[in-house]
Amino acid sequence: MAIVHLPSGLAQFTGGVExxxxxAPRIADMLAELRRRFPQLADQxxxxxxxxxxxxxxxxxxxxxxxxxxxxxxxxxxxx
Amino acid sequence: MSERxxxxxxxxxxxxxxxxxxxxxxxxxxxxxxxxxxxxxLLRSPHAHARIVSIDTSAAEAMPGVKAVxxxxxxxxxxASISLGEAAIxxxxxxxxxxxxxxxxxxxxxVAAVAATTLDIAKEAASKIVVTYDxxxxxxxxxxxxxxGAPILHDDLVTKxxxxxxxxxxxxxxxxEFKRGDLDAGFDAADxxxxxxxxxxxxxxxYIEPHACIARCGEDGRAVVWATTQGPFVVRDASAAIAxxxxxxxxxxxxxxxxxxxxxxxxxxxxIALALSRKAHRPVKMVMTRDEVFRAxxxxxxxxxxxxxxxxxxxxxxxxxxxLWYEAGAFxxxxxxxxxxxxxxxxxxxxxxxxxxxxxVNKPKVAAYRAPGSPMAMFAVESVVDELxxxxxxxxxxxxxxxxxxxxxxxxxxxxxGPIGLKTLxxxxxxxxxxxxxxxxxxxxxxxxxxxxxGGMNSAATVTLxxxxxxxxxxxxxxxxxxxxAQAMMVAEELGIDVDRVRPSVGDTDTAGYTDxxxxxxxxxxxxxxxxxxxAEVREELKRRAAKIWNVxxxxxxxxxxxxxxxxxxKETKSGADAQxxxxxxxxAKMTHTGGPIVGRASLYAPMAGPGFGGHICxxxxxxxxxxxxxxxxxxxxxVGKAVHPSYVEGQMQGGAAQGIGWALNEEYVYNRDGVxxxxxxxxxxxxxxxxxxxxxxxxxxxxxPLHPYGVRGVGEVPIVPPLGAVANxxxxxxxxxxxxxxxxxxxxxxxxxxxxxxxVGA
Numbered sequence: 001m002a003i004v005h006l007p008s009g010l011a012q013f014t015g016g017v018e019x020x021x022x023x024a025p026r027i028a029d030m031l032a033e034l035r036r037r038f039p040q041l042a043d044q045x046x047x048x049x050x051x052x053x054x055x056x057x058x059x060x061x062x063x064x065x066x067x068x069x070x071x072x073x074x075x076x077x078x079x080x
Numbered sequence: 081m082s083e084r085x086x087x088x089x090x091x092x093x094x095x096x097x098x099x100x101x102x103x104x105x106x107x108x109x110x111x112x113x114x115x116x117x118x119x120x121x122l123l124r125s126p127h128a129h130a131r132i133v134s135i136d137t138s139a140a141e142a143m144p145g146v147k148a149v150x151x152x153x154x155x156x157x158x159x160a161s162i163s164l165g166e167a168a169i170x171x172x173x174x175x176x177x178x179x180x181x182x183x184x185x186x187x188x189x190x191v192a193a194v195a196a197t198t199l200d201i202a203k204e205a206a207s208k209i210v211v212t213y214d215x216x217x218x219x220x221x222x223x224x225x226x227x228x229g230a231p232i233l234h235d236d237l238v239t240k241x242x243x244x245x246x247x248x249x250x251x252x253x254x255x256x257e258f259k260r261g262d263l264d265a266g267f268d269a270a271d272x273x274x275x276x277x278x279x280x281x282x283x284x285x286x287y288i289e290p291h292a293c294i295a296r297c298g299e300d301g302r303a304v305v306w307a308t309t310q311g312p313f314v315v316r317d318a319s320a321a322i323a324x325x326x327x328x329x330x331x332x333x334x335x336x337x338x339x340x341x342x343x344x345x346x347x348x349x350x351x352i353a354l355a356l357s358r359k360a361h362r363p364v365k366m367v368m369t370r371d372e373v374f375r376a377x378x379x380x381x382x383x384x385x386x387x388x389x390x391x392x393x394x395x396x397x398x399x400x401x402x403x404l405w406y407e408a409g410a411f412x413x414x415x416x417x418x419x420x421x422x423x424x425x426x427x428x429x430x431x432x433x434x435x436x437x438x439x440x441v442n443k444p445k446v447a448a449y450r451a452p453g454s455p456m457a458m459f460a461v462e463s464v465v466d467e468l469x470x471x472x473x474x475x476x477x478x479x480x481x482x483x484x485x486x487x488x489x490x491x492x493x494x495x496x497x498g499p500i501g502l503k504t505l506x507x508x509x510x511x512x513x514x515x516x517x518x519x520x521x522x523x524x525x526x527x528x529x530x531x532x533x534x535g536g537m538n539s540a541a542t543v544t545l546x547x548x549x550x551x552x553x554x555x556x557x558x559x560x561x562x563x564x565x566a567q568a569m570m571v572a573e574e575l576g577i578d579v580d581r582v583r584p585s586v587g588d589t590d591t592a593g594y595t596d597x598x599x600x601x602x603x604x605x606x607x608x609x610x611x612x613x614x615x616a617e618v619r620e621e622l623k624r625r626a627a628k629i630w631n632v633x634x635x636x637x638x639x640x641x642x643x644x645x646x647x648x649x650x651k652e653t654k655s656g657a658d659a660q661x662x663x664x665x666x667x668x669a670k671m672t673h674t675g676g677p678i679v680g681r682a683s684l685y686a687p688m689a690g691p692g693f694g695g696h697i698c699x700x701x702x703x704x705x706x707x708x709x710x711x712x713x714x715x716x717x718x719x720v721g722k723a724v725h726p727s728y729v730e731g732q733m734q735g736g737a738a739q740g741i742g743w744a745l746n747e748e749y750v751y752n753r754d755g756v757x758x759x760x761x762x763x764x765x766x767x768x769x770x771x772x773x774x775x776x777x778x779x780x781x782x783x784x785x786p787l788h789p790y791g792v793r794g795v796g797e798v799p800i801v802p803p804l805g806a807v808a809n810x811x812x813x814x815x816x817x818x819x820x821x822x823x824x825x826x827x828x829x830x831x832x833x834x835x836x837x838x839x840x841v842g843a
Contacts, residue, residue: 005494009241009257009435044241047168051495055687055787056533059163063687072494075256075417076168077688079535079600080285080342080448080797 002069004030006041010073013041023067027052027060030071049076087641088573089790092727095565096584097336106336109292109308110367117294118147118195120349120356120366121202123209124376125184125191128218128442128755129231132182132211135192140205145197148359149205152179152191155355156324162317169314169346173411175322177445178348184213185233185410186444187756188375195356195364218442218755222384222405225251225441233410233440240412240438253412254438256420258493266399266431270390274467278460279821280804281748282382282407285449286739286767289338290373295319295353296363302329303357305350310340310558311597315350316589322351323358330354333588334558337598341739342448345597348377374760378447379749381406381414385460387423395474395482400424400432404457409445414438415453418533421493422454422801423461425531426502426693427483432492442755448599451532451797455740455804459822462528462805467818476527476809477515481506501719501783502529502693508779514697514715523701523712526809530694530801534794535600536686540593541610543571543618545678549665550581551618555607556595558586561796562728563603567611569724570790574615575622576642577664593683601794604724605785606686612789617680622667625674629667630659690785690793694718696737696802700810707830709811711741715777716802721785721793733799734776740803742768746823766825 001021011018020037024030027050035042050060051072057063058076065071100106137149155175161168180191192209196202219225219233232249240254267273293307303325309315312332320327337344349366357364368377386403402423406416420436469476484502491497509515509527519525544552553571557563564584572579586592595607619639626644627634636647644667646659671678699713716733723729746766750759759765784791804822812818817832 007257007494008259009255012243049688052687054495054498055689056495056536057687058535058537059685070496074421074494077418077421077533077600078342078345078415078448078452079533079602080340080345080450080452 001067002030002065002071004034004071004073006073010041010044013044014038024065026062026064027057028062030065031060047076048073086573088569088579089722089724090726092725093565093569093579095562096568097559097564108289108338109335112294112306112335114294114296114363117363117365118197118360119199119202120193120195120353120364121199121206122190123192123206123211125180125187125189127184127213127215128187129216130184130213131216132180132184132191133214134212136210137192139208139210140194143201143205143208145201146194146205147197147362148195148356150193150352150355150359152176152181155179155322158321160321162314162321169318171318171321173445174318174346175351177411179352186442188372188444190376193352193356195360219251220441220443220751220755221382222407222439222441225439233442237412237440251440252437253408253440256417256436258420258434259432261431263399263401263431263433267390269392269398271393272468272471273388273390274464274471275388276464276467276818276820278385278387278463280383280456280459281822282379282443283743283747283749284374284379284765285341285343287339287341287343290368290370291344291348291377292367293350293353294363294365295350295357297325297354297358299361301325303354305330305332305354306335307332307350308335308337308344310337310344310560310599312556312558312589313594314345314597315347318347319350319354323354325354331588331590334586337558337560340560341450342452342599343378345599346378346447370762371760374765375757376444378409378445380449380452381408381446381456383407383456385457387460387464389464389468391468391472393472395472395479397427397429397483398431400429402434402457402461404436405439406437406453407441407443407446408438409443410440411445412438412440414446415448417453419453419457422531423457424492426480426485426529428485428489429492434492450736450739450800454530454532454801455743458530458801459804459808463808463818463820466526466809466812477506477510480529497691499783499786500691500693501781504783505693505695505717505719505781508781509695509697509717512697512715512779514713514777519699520701522704522814523699524810524813524815526698526806526813528696528802528805528809530798531691532601532794532797532801533688533691534605535602536606536688537596537600537602538685539595539607539610540683541607541614542593543611543614543680545618545668547668547671549577549663549668550583551575551577552583552585553611554585554587554592555611556587556592557598557603557607560598561732562725563607566604566608566724566728570608570611571615574612574619575664601796605690605788605792605794606684608724608792609686609788610682610684613682613684614680617682618678621678621680622664625667625671625678626662628674629670689787690721692719692793692795692798694798694802696806698803698806698810700807700814702811702814702829704833707826707833709745709824709829711773713774715779716799717779717781718795718798719781719783719793720795721788722782722791723780724790724792726780729780729795730778732796733778736796736799737776737803738768738773740800741773741807744804744807744822744824746825748823
């Protein structure tokens with residue numbers, strides 16, 4: 001299962017949980033599962049970026065996850 | 081990738097658009113003039129914070145020559161946002177910022193617009209619009225904005241990311257937090273701890289070309305916009321939404337662009353020009369003055385940063401705490417999240433805590449500015465690391481090398497790094513002759529690092545082969561830093577043709593595939609990959625065409641440096657002789673008989689991949705009598721992955737260094753108590769010019785990015801990050817003063833030198 005790490009600032013919306021194992025084939029499925037498990041987190045996920053094995057997807061969608069993917073939720077970044 | 085040898089990539093051909101630019105033929109935003117065109121002007125708020133009680137436009141509308149008057153209430157309100165790929169734009173905020181509705185929240189915010197037959201008439205008519213204000217007290221800094229009882233900019237502002245519970249009646253727009261390990265235990269284990277607080281002022285990108293556009297909206301709602309922009313598709317989508325048009329009916333043609341650095345990603349004039357044109361049934365041209373650019377477009381944040389770092393006696397950093405407060409301007413959305421993610425990015429630190437605050441103040445809404453958010457945070461961290469090196473009596477590069485991240489290390493912002501060139505860069509800096517060169521009197525030397533993620537996002541490209549074997553490549557990225565030349569080089573590399581026979585073009589929104597903005601250091605990386613893929617498609621089609629000519633299987637045709645190679649036994653159809661290799665031009669000449677035009681297309685979404693590190697060495701000389709400082713030597717080192725056109729890579733490094741030096745030494749918005757900027761012009765807003773700076777030496781480090789076929793990393797943003805810290809650390813070395821507030825302008829330097837001397841005398 002992919003290990004999903006949340007920035008510590010979001011732990012208040014998950015009851016203190018900062019990382020969670022999720023079995024999901026794609027980023028979108030992983031985010032849906034996070035929303036299901038932590039309803040208070042849902043609003044915070046609307047404009048979040050997702051890093052999968054080091055690569056940051058600013059517009060996370062249907063990109064695949066591996067069974068052992070290392071996933072981090074991070075703020076979206078605007079370049080100049 | 082890194083093992084690949086190149087014929088064109090890595091060379092330095094003359095840019096395709098160069099002659100037009102140096103001869104003045106290139107057409108920029110203000111250069112377009114259309115038949116029947118009107119001129120637009122804006123009435124701007126004289127107050128930084130006020131409720132609009134009433135607007136009377138009757139006198140303006142009655143003036144001869146006035147064809148349309150527009151106020152904010154005529155624009156539709158929207159709660160939509162559009163994605164920039166990297167961050168979302170709240171269109172409601174953007175719309176209200178460009179044309180106020182019921183409240184003004186910064187000095188210079190537009191409250192009404194006029195279109196008239198001449199610019200003078202438009203300006204005079206705007207001046208006749210009567211606006212009644214209920215003036216409110218402005219807040220101009222994060223401290224003022226967050227103080228108890230502070231005036232609130234937006235009654236409906238909710239703090240994003242704050243603790244669950246009531247979050248209204250605040251100027252705190254967002255809060256982010258990152259942590260790892262046990263911070264208290266980390267500091268307990270430290271032998272040396274350094275703690276400082278830093279401030280940086282509001283500064284502008286300072287692009288030479290002001291914002292400008294011309295828009296025509298027909299009776300049928302179909303519209304065309306010519307604009308200077310980093311993102312024509314953003315202009316299309318944002319302008320349509322704000323002006324209330326169907327984006328399917330809007331075409332945006334990007335002009336040449338005279339600099340942007342992030343400041344020309346958002347729109348300021350285009351929706352207003354469209355709305356005026358819709359009312360007047362004539363094209364409307366709008367061009368900002370420099371004064372308007374300063375007062376009413378997005379600079380980058382003024383900031384406050386608190387940094388505490390602890391290390392063992394051997395230099396191992398064991399704990400760090402970073403607190404950031406960034407001004408967003410009058411609407412939410414400072415780059416403080418990125419600042420938080422960059423602050424400790426170069427270092428492997430087991431225990432840290434980073435908190436970041438996005439704060440609204442009565443200043444223009446900030447816009448992106450080259451590595452948005454990173455320079456201010458890293459100025460603070462790199463200054464403290466320099467102090468730490470002094471406390472530990474270590475060479476500052478050795479201290480950084482001891483703690484530098486490498487491939488496989490987990491970044492402070494979360495994910496693990498792939499191949500990165502930070503340690504290679506640090507070793508190159510340490511052995512560079514500059515680092516060990518002797519210093520003169522009143523001179524000091526400093527070193528600092530910089531980090532940026534480098535963007536990916538949406539890109540598309542089309543490569544079309546001519547019957548003469550030449551090629552045209554079209555993308556949707558306005559060319560700011562020489563990307564047309566780089567894209568032509570990629571096509572030439574893939575097809576084995578002369579780069580001078582490739583014509584690179586910037587398409588409009590109807591002719592180019594959707595492409596995200598020219599920004600985020602993404603064009604050479606992401607759009608470049610689309611160009612490479614499109615050219616590769618052409619190459620494969622050339623093999624298929626050759627197979628038809630030789631009547632063999634396409635799989636049997638080989639490719640070698642711009643030629644198709646026939647399989648053994650293949651014969652010429654007419655002569656029956658053994659088939660001979662053919663050049664691109666020879667196959668292209670037969671395209672009509674082998675299937676028609678040859679076109680390659682590619683599109684992709686690239687993740688942000690291939691983060692970049694830079695390190696700058698700065699020598700400064702300070703006149704102790706005047707406080708004036710002079711950069712006497714400067715060297716910029718950067719891991720660029722692979723330099724496609726080294727001259728333009730060096731140019732990016734030099735340009736970023738120059739902007740960062742200006743930020744460090746002189747640039748700042750000066751506001752009075754009422755929130756009015758008092759230096760809105762280049763005479764008083766002091767940017768460095770060529771005579772202020774020495775030659776900026778560059779060292780290109782190439783550690784290939786595995787996600788790009790050539791190994792390219794983004795280049796444009798990293799080099800503005802190190803100068804703030806490098807100059808401050810050099811000033812510390814030259815004067816003995818640790819400057820914690822920018823700019824280090826002569827009056828401030830003199831004041832601190834005097835204070836230091838007073839302490840010395842007193843002692």
